Amino acid sequence: MEFEYQKALIDGAVQNVDLLVSLLPSIPDATAWDGLAKGNYATELLLLSNCLTLLRESLAAAATLMDAAVCPV
Amino acid sequence: MRRCALSDPVLTLSGGGTTTIATDVMLGDAYSIGLIGDLVVGVSTVIDLAASSSDERVTVTWNEQLFEASLLATDSKGRADFISARLTEAIAAYSAANASATGFIEVGSDALAWAMGSWLGTLPLFNQLATYAVPGYGLMLSLMPDVREQIRAHFASKAGELAPDDIALPQWFNELITNPLATYAVRMAVSSADNGLSGFGGDPAALLASLKEQGITGQAAVAAILSMWTSVAGVLKEGPVKVTQTAVEPVVPPRNNVELMEAFPVVGEPGQPQIRIDTMVVNGETRYQVIVGGTVDFNPIPGQDAFDTTSNVAAVAGLPAGSVRAVELAMADMGIDADSPVTFVGYSAGGIVAATLAASGDYNTRGVVTVGAPVGHIILPSGVPAAIIEHTDDPVPALGGLQENSEALIVQNQAFLNKPIPTEALPAHRIETYIETASAMDNEIALELRDFNDAFYAFSDGANAATSTYYYAEREG
Numbered sequence: 001m002e003f004e005y006q007k008a009l010i011d012g013a014v015q016n017v018d019l020l021v022s023l024l025p026s027i028p029d030a031t032a033w034d035g036l037a038k039g040n041y042a043t044e045l046l047l048l049s050n051c052l053t054l055l056r057e058s059l060a061a062a063a064t065l066m067d068a069a070v071c072p073v
Numbered sequence: 074m075r076r077c078a079l080s081d082p083v084l085t086l087s088g089g090g091t092t093t094i095a096t097d098v099m100l101g102d103a104y105s106i107g108l109i110g111d112l113v114v115g116v117s118t119v120i121d122l123a124a125s126s127s128d129e130r131v132t133v134t135w136n137e138q139l140f141e142a143s144l145l146a147t148d149s150k151g152r153a154d155f156i157s158a159r160l161t162e163a164i165a166a167y168s169a170a171n172a173s174a175t176g177f178i179e180v181g182s183d184a185l186a187w188a189m190g191s192w193l194g195t196l197p198l199f200n201q202l203a204t205y206a207v208p209g210y211g212l213m214l215s216l217m218p219d220v221r222e223q224i225r226a227h228f229a230s231k232a233g234e235l236a237p238d239d240i241a242l243p244q245w246f247n248e249l250i251t252n253p254l255a256t257y258a259v260r261m262a263v264s265s266a267d268n269g270l271s272g273f274g275g276d277p278a279a280l281l282a283s284l285k286e287q288g289i290t291g292q293a294a295v296a297a298i299l300s301m302w303t304s305v306a307g308v309l310k311e312g313p314v315k316v317t318q319t320a321v322e323p324v325v326p327p328r329n330n331v332e333l334m335e336a337f338p339v340v341g342e343p344g345q346p347q348i349r350i351d352t353m354v355v356n357g358e359t360r361y362q363v364i365v366g367g368t369v370d371f372n373p374i375p376g377q378d379a380f381d382t383t384s385n386v387a388a389v390a391g392l393p394a395g396s397v398r399a400v401e402l403a404m405a406d407m408g409i410d411a412d413s414p415v416t417f418v419g420y421s422a423g424g425i426v427a428a429t430l431a432a433s434g435d436y437n438t439r440g441v442v443t444v445g446a447p448v449g450h451i452i453l454p455s456g457v458p459a460a461i462i463e464h465t466d467d468p469v470p471a472l473g474g475l476q477e478n479s480e481a482l483i484v485q486n487q488a489f490l491n492k493p494i495p496t497e498a499l500p501a502h503r504i505e506t507y508i509e510t511a512s513a514m515d516n517e518i519a520l521e522l523r524d525f526n527d528a529f530y531a532f533s534d535g536a537n538a539a540t541s542t543y544y545y546a547e548r549e550g
Contacts, residue, residue, distance in 0.1 A: 052113075061138050065138060
């Protein structure tokens with residue numbers, strides 16, 4: 001597989017994760033939701049948000065490394 | 074029940090044939106998070122593809138970075154699936170709890186009403202009343218015309234036409250009833266009224282049993298008994314009605330909920346038309362929209378106007394109310410028959426008329442909307458766009474008892490949530506207040522409302538040469 005194509009895939013993945021982050025619901029009033037969600041919904045949502053943020057950072061770092069490989073400074 | 078938090082004011086939607094009761098926010102969140110779980114799988118696939126590269130420029134660091142990303146994608150997928158599943162469980166549990174709670178309250182209220190009536194019936198005074206009051210009252214009034222006339226004169230002297238704006242309520246009372254808890258209490262009391270009367274024993278119970286055999290129960294039965302008892306003295310006594318065409322004018326049919334509510338005939342003075350029938354041609358088909366206004370005369374003694382308290386009580390009882398018969402006459406005058414495509418729209422008492430005619434099965438009903446109307450006990454037809462719009466702090470819809478419609482879309486809004494209560498009587502019932510709710514409905518993005526709006530207004534979409542014909546309905550004799 002072409003390296004440039006793979007880089008384009010990773011760049012696309014970064015954008016996809018941006019989209020996923022934008023789909024995340026806002027964190028609701030935990031008092032109102034905890035009982036209904038049988039767990040701390042707000043905390044779970046926060047963990048998912050953090051996970052997606054780290055995923056994005058990780059992919060962006062990979063893309064940066066690829067940039068450096070394609071166009072070495 | 075669905076709460077649509079994306080608008081201001083906050084509308085609560087229920088019915089529409091749905092069995093799941095959950096907030097829109099919860100459903101929306103469950104969908105979004107489920108989507109995240111599905112889409113992150115695509116990200117994982119991309120990472121795996123990129124990590125499989127054999128290009129010499131691939132470095133160990135890069136591979137480590139992608140490996141970490143792969144783990145995070147898997148973790149994200151697991152978390153999204155977990156949250157989505159828990160939310161779905163919560164929605165199901167909430168639905169069950171809500172249904173149980175409603176059922177429990179309803180059964181409890183009925184039982185309490187029966188027990189109260191039963192207890193009163195054991196007291197000597199009330200026992201005598203139950204045994205002799207009904208036949209005694211009727212006999213007395215029929216044998217003593219003077220007494221009957223005195224009762225009639227008493228009510229008649231109170232007012233001629235008692236228009237909505239003539240009614241003044243103490244502000245403390247206005248604030249008391251402009252409250253969702255108070256209106257819910259009214260709803261429960263109305264729905265349990267027949268049980269209270271049944272527990273009372275004696276003739277009321279016998280009358281109720283007789284009505285029940287005819288399929289008349291709940292508040293309809295109590296209204297029927299009230300109508301029977303009082304009509305002997307000329308109070309709430311039904312009679313013949315007639316309609317007069319007052320105007321015909323070109324019109325653009327309502328295209329949204331605000332325009333629909335602005336289309337209600339302005340009533341208040343005798344002689345003003347209470348019925349508007351829009352005629353339009355759509356795709357070569359002649360269609361009709363019947364728009365019915367609210368109560369004009371609140372005097373329990375029937376006067377000139379057919380949209381009065383007498384009609385309201387009869388309509389709730391399922392009896393041939395003057396207002397209902399008047400609209401039927403107007404429709405016949407327009408040439409509307411059982412095959413003519415027609416939609417019914419009614420505000421307040423007009424809502425009872427609209428619901429009654431739509432539910433009658435006598436017309437080719439294509440849609441129905443009631444606004445601030447006591448129609449909980451009238452089952453609207455299924456398979457057509459139907460909406461019941463009511464304010465939770467408006468006691469008038471509560472007079473229809475507990476909501477028995479499950480197919481119709483029920484739109485609720487607390488009109489005076491965190492707002493000062495105005496001094497005019499029943500502020501949450503006023504059409505100006507409902508127009509504000511209509512505006513929120515037009516701007517709402519909830520799927521159920523968009524579907525309803527699309528389906529209901531498609532009826533008049535593309536209409537040309539539309540006219541409004543107005544009718545005044547009055548009592549004869």
